[in-house]
Amino acid sequence: MDMKMIFGIAMFAILATAVFAAEDASTAQLTDPTGSLTGSALAEAKCRVDFVLAVLDAAAAEEIYAQHMATLTGDITHLEEYAQANDLRAFNGYRGSTYVDHMKDAWNAVREAKANRNQTAEEKETLRSEYNAALETYNTCNAGAIGGFATAKISRYEYVVSNYEEKIQQLKNKIDTTGLEALLANAKQEIIEPLKALVSSTSATPHGIREAVGSYCLMDGCQGGATTGVNFHLEEKYNIEKMGAVMQELQLKVNAANLGTDKGKNVRDNLALMAEHIDNAKNAVDSAGNLELTSEQKKAVMSYLEQASGLAKQIIAALGGSG
Incomplete structure (x- = not known):
């Protein structure tokens, strides 16, 4: 050589x-x-x-x-x-x-x-x-x-x-955890199981295993884009799904609450704005696809979720005084 x-x-x-x-x-x-x-x-x-x-x-x-x-x-x-x-x-x-x-x-x-x-x-x-x-x-x-x-x-x-x-x-x-449970099932199906199959294959070579390890990431860190790298973004997806479930639970409570006209309008406006922030966070993650999330995208997702969380606290406070 x-x-x-x-x-x-x-x-x-x-x-x-x-x-x-x-x-x-x-x-x-x-x-x-x-x-x-x-x-x-x-x-x-x-x-x-x-x-x-x-x-x-x-x-x-x-x-x-x-x-x-x-x-x-x-x-x-x-x-x-x-x-x-x-x-x-x-x-x-x-x-x-x-x-x-x-x-x-x-x-x-x-x-x-x-x-x-x-x-x-x-x-x-x-x-x-x-x-x-x-x-x-x-x-x-x-x-x-x-x-x-x-x-x-x-x-x-x-x-x-x-x-x-x-x-x-x-x-x-x-909260209703159906969406969160489905998310984890998808993580196993799209990341863990394919990685297991490639690593345990009888025909696996060191080069093939190296490629497999670098192609399936539960969070972020895999390079190569949509063809060779799959970044699942579990942390961001979990937080978005959880915030969406919180919003749904608050919606049910608002519908059942005896709110006055002004307070009811304010709470429903906050719910609508909360839904908008959650959608924006989801769109930021979806726009990355299989690519790694950039630091700017991560910051944007965090900002949207923080705003949604702040609105949730306001809604909870309003519901606490509705009786």
């Missing part, structure tokens, strides 16, 4: 880093209670560090190898600390920026060492053999890490859905 192919494989692995990020870690729902997700991502990061250092050791001068070994070993130490603390945001942030930059630097050092080194035919053959051995070790290591990460991601998705199911149970005596 020549140096160009080795370098190409290395850069592909670097660009695939996003697949191993803990999706939308700013979302409180997406926790990693067992540490299995960050643990698998950490294992994959170690595979790639071992790979580049093995190649660098064969191709570059000792001092260059030592420099990058110290840097990358430090990166792994930082990632281990974040994983142990279950700090998903810090883990993702460091892995997606500093770690990736250092990996690129190391592979650039490999390329420069190869370009600046005059080798005999025998030396080239020795290097080729060392590259192939390093690549074989990496492929074995990486396959295990990818499989572990995929399994951990599925488990976390199931954990998240289970948490939402518990929330719905607590709401059953307050």
Whole structure:
């Protein structure tokens, strides 16, 4: 295997880093209670560090190898600390920026060492053999890490859905939860089950599993758009559906209440405005389709729901004084 192919494989692995990020870690729902997700991502990061250092050791001068070994070993130490603390945001942030930059630097050092080194035919053959051995070790290591990460991601998705199911149970005596239950059923059908099927397939390859993991996101984080990435936006959809159910319950109470003319008009106007805000929030999510929600879209959805919530409080206050 020549140096160009080795370098190409290395850069592909670097660009695939996003697949191993803990999706939308700013979302409180997406926790990693067992540490299995960050643990698998950490294992994959170690595979790639071992790979580049093995190649660098064969191709570059000792001092260059030592420099990058110290840097990358430090990166792994930082990632281990974040994983142990279950700090998903810090883990993702460091892995997606500093770690990736250092990996690129190391592979650039490999390329420069190869370009600046005059080798005999025998030396080239020795290097080729060392590259192939390093690549074989990496492929074995990486396959295990990818499989572990995929399994951990599925488990976390199931954990998240289970948490939402518990929330719905607590709401059953307050609002109609039919829509919320249907939403979770859709999440399982559109995200969890397809991901499970692809990962557990007997024909699944590490590359195929990597693509599957990066193609089905319960919240946001999958890239590629409508053809290769499915972002379900569960958090936003759940909050919108819940607010809609609250509005329906308030509508029933308003219809049954003995409100005066002026108060009745004000309450019904607030209900209409509340419905408008909920529709606007839904339209903002629907407009993204399978794409990731932008920060502006997320802010818009949050703003609409906050306004709807404020109106709900006003309606509840008015109903409290209707008797």
